[in-house]
């Protein structure tokens with residue numbers, strides 16, 4: 601296997617209790633690559649990310665994270681293996697400041713002060729506003745700042761794989777571009793990234809490869825640029841075969 605492959609999902613099935621939602625999903629993402637996962641509302645995108653991050657158990661299949669096969673693992677184990685999820689809706693903590701959130705990202709990592717400070721410096725270099733607003737509680741931040749903080753928190757773990765669920769939700773176009781620019785610079789440094797997005801055109805412009813989910817199954821994978829005009833993409837949104 602190519603050493604640059606960070607995550608492989610093989611035949612992943614997952615759902616809620618007895619209700620299957622995603623089925624037979626095969627995916628892979630490598631260092632320095634952005635994989636977009638697109639599909640209509642309810643196609644199973646969030647469910648897939650939950651399965652890839654250990655929030656939902658795999659009913660079938662397995663993950664291989666950095667060469668380590670994973671069949672049954674919870675979120676803590678996947679975080680330790682280097683998989684970080686920025687959830688839909690950011691899920692920040694009211695009452696905690698920006699700095700406190702970033703420190704929370706260091707939880708259980710046993711880093712030296714120097715490395716911890718380097719991580720924080722890196723995050724605030726990417727998102728200078730987080731340094732400016734370091735003492736502000738998360739709830740007073742704008743939507744864009746909150747999204748940057750949610751990404752910053754994930755980056756404090758220096759993840760092997762960064763996964764984002766609908767990072768553009770509720771953000772002005774100029775802020776969306778800013779967030780995507782940061783993801784592009786992370787990618788250029790070798791970060792592996794999976795993005796689930798409703799803004800299909802935007803994410804296909806920025807991604808290397810894309811997977812189209814329809815009714816919980818991957819119906820097309822390919823180069824993102826080539827998918828823009830693929831009739832199967834349109835069909836997945838219209839719910840036609």
Ligand code: ATP
Nearest residue numbers: 616619621639640641642643644645646647648798
């Ligand atoms: P959206 O873009 O609307 O978020 P999605 O592609 O992310 O859609 P999911 O949120 O993964 O889709 O939902 C896929 C299916 O799973 C839907 O039919 C949904 O009703 C169902 N579902 C989602 N969450 C749960 C849950 N907690 N319990 C039971 N069913 C759920």
